[in-house]
Structure formats: structure tokens, C-alpha cells
Amino acid sequence: MNIVYKSEPERGHKWAALLAEMAPDASFRLWPDIGDAEAVEYLVAWVPPANIMQQFPNLKVLFSVGAGADQFDYATLPPELPVVRMIEPGLTSGMVEYVTFAVLGLHRDMPRYLQQQREGIWQAHSVHTAASRRVGVMGLGTLGEAVLKPLVALGFDCGGWSRTPRDLPGVRCWAGNDQLGEFLARTDILICLLPLTASTEGMLNADLFRQLPAGAALVQAGRGPQLNHQDLVSALDSQQLSAAVIDVTAPEPLPAEHAFWQHPAIWLTPHIASQTQPESAVQALLENIRRFERGESMIGVVDRDKGY
Numbered sequence: 001m002n003i004v005y006k007s008e009p010e011r012g013h014k015w016a017a018l019l020a021e022m023a024p025d026a027s028f029r030l031w032p033d034i035g036d037a038e039a040v041e042y043l044v045a046w047v048p049p050a051n052i053m054q055q056f057p058n059l060k061v062l063f064s065v066g067a068g069a070d071q072f073d074y075a076t077l078p079p080e081l082p083v084v085r086m087i088e089p090g091l092t093s094g095m096v097e098y099v100t101f102a103v104l105g106l107h108r109d110m111p112r113y114l115q116q117q118r119e120g121i122w123q124a125h126s127v128h129t130a131a132s133r134r135v136g137v138m139g140l141g142t143l144g145e146a147v148l149k150p151l152v153a154l155g156f157d158c159g160g161w162s163r164t165p166r167d168l169p170g171v172r173c174w175a176g177n178d179q180l181g182e183f184l185a186r187t188d189i190l191i192c193l194l195p196l197t198a199s200t201e202g203m204l205n206a207d208l209f210r211q212l213p214a215g216a217a218l219v220q221a222g223r224g225p226q227l228n229h230q231d232l233v234s235a236l237d238s239q240q241l242s243a244a245v246i247d248v249t250a251p252e253p254l255p256a257e258h259a260f261w262q263h264p265a266i267w268l269t270p271h272i273a274s275q276t277q278p279e280s281a282v283q284a285l286l287e288n289i290r291r292f293e294r295g296e297s298m299i300g301v302v303d304r305d306k307g308y
């Protein structure tokens, strides 16, 4: 098998060492050292080259190095070329940790206490039980389903919303735009784990924030263009929302003067909620290539009609 990797070089070197161990017969090259372009069968990329099919005329599969595959320009890809996103346990557990951390931080009022600390204020507020806190996850796919498990175990009142109906243990589920309002109206901590598509772009906006109970909080770990920044700042300043934990923004990084940097009710992280972990990712890649070569279906193939 002939593979080219085009993403962060530091992680690429780890992938190369792991591949040499796990698949010694494979050719694995790091962009831009692609060798014979006509021999390349598999491209693993975050941002692929613009002229991908001219560059690699015999490409068989395009793999995203991450869980999202919204970064590709599908208009330039032949319809029959499979595009596969990353599903691997290291990436999933990273997101479970981040969302659990964010929900617990919000549930225990940490943005407020950190602000009080900066101001030298020693003041206690009521502590609420997890059972009285209604957590809601938008997007019940690989990551949304996984983050709900510990939240259910911690005793939170858990809900979830997806495009098509889902049935998850301990989670009340809503589906489709018709049921979005009902889901939002019962959600105190809203977590976005939606893929970026034409339907989800810009959906975290003033209209959606208004449908949450006053004082609700947001965790945004999906994709930057889903969130309207000005609407978030207005919702926080009017106290419609109490706090937000934001991992993804558009653009990334934010400009130096952006309101999010200094906002006391915002915790900002630089798109680190989760990262593909080389060891488990290489195993997942090899498993998918073997499936492809045996004519079996691969795990994580993007459905271009749905957009994710």
C-alpha cells in the first residue's frame, strides 16, 4: 500500500514510525516528499492540495486526519472517490474528557468563581445537584454519544438532539428541526458536537440562545462557523447565557482584539478539545485500508448527500 500524509509534520513522524512497525511493507511518505505521485493510492490529510486529482491521478481513498471532513472541497473530488473521516478511540476519549471537564466546570460555577478570585471576592453561591442540571448534546454521533455516557453516570439529567431519531440509554432524545425548540427549552448546559454542514452553519445564534432557559451555558466543540460571535457576546452581556466554553472559532486563531479573549464569562481553548492520537489512528487507518482492499465497507465514510 502506498500512502501520503499531509498534516502536521511532527505528528507525521510519529505516524511514520508506527506504520513502519505495524505495516512494514507499506510505503508511507510525508508531504511534500511524495515520491512517484502516480503510485499514491491513499492520501491522509487535514488540508489536501488544491489540485488533488491532478496531483494524485490514481488516488483510491481520501482519509481525513480528523473526525471532521468539512475542510475538503467536494466539488473538486470525483464523486466515486471515497472520503473517510477519522473514528478512533483516542480521539473519542479526548472529547469525552473535554466535555466532562467543561460541563463540571459550568455546573460548579467555575467561570464565576474565577472572576470572583480575580476581584478578591469570597462569596458562596448555592450548589446544585447534577440531577437538577439539564445537559443537552446537539449531535448524537460517535462523539455525542460517547460524551453522554459519563454525564449520565454522574447523574446529570441528559438530553440529546440529532437529525434522525436516536435511542440512547439514560438520555431523552429529540430529532429534527421540529423538535429543536422542545430540546432547547429544557437545556441548562448546551453542548454542540455537530458537524459543519449547510444546515448547521451559523445555527448557534441569537434565535437559538433565546430558546434556552435564561442563564443557560454553552460548550462549543463542533466547528467555528456554527457560532455567531456577536450573538454570543450579546447573550452573555444580557445574561440570557451565563457562560460559554469555546474550543472552535472562525477564524482560528482569533484576532488579538477579539472580544472573546478578555470576556469574563468565556473560557477559550485553541481547538484542542480532542486530537487524533497517532497509535490508535494508525490502527484505524490500516483497518480501513484492509477493509477497502478486501472490498468491505470502511468505517467513517462521508455521505456526501448528508454532508457529513
Ligand code: NDP
Pocket (backbone or CB within 6 Å): 066, 067, 068, 069, 095, 138, 139, 140, 141, 142, 143, 144, 161, 162, 163, 164, 165, 166, 176, 193, 194, 195, 196, 197, 199, 200, 221, 222, 223, 247, 248, 271, 272, 273, 274, 275, 308
Ligand atoms: P458524526 O458524524 O458521528 O455525528 C454527527 C451527529 O450530528 C449525528 O448524530 C447527526 O445526526 C447529527 N447532525 C448532523 N447534522 C444535523 C442537523 N442538521 N440537525 C441535527 N443533527 C445533525 O460526527 P462525530 O460525532 O464524529 O463528530 C462531530 C463533530 O465534532 C465533527 O464533525 C467535528 O466538527 C467536531 N470535532 C471537533 C473536535 C475538536 O477538537 N473541537 C475534534 C473532533 C471532532 P444523525 O445521527 O441523525 O446522523
Ligand code: OXD
Pocket (backbone or CB within 6 Å): 065, 066, 067, 068, 069, 091, 274, 275, 276
Ligand atoms: C477533528 C478536529 O475534526 O480536531 O478531528 O477538529
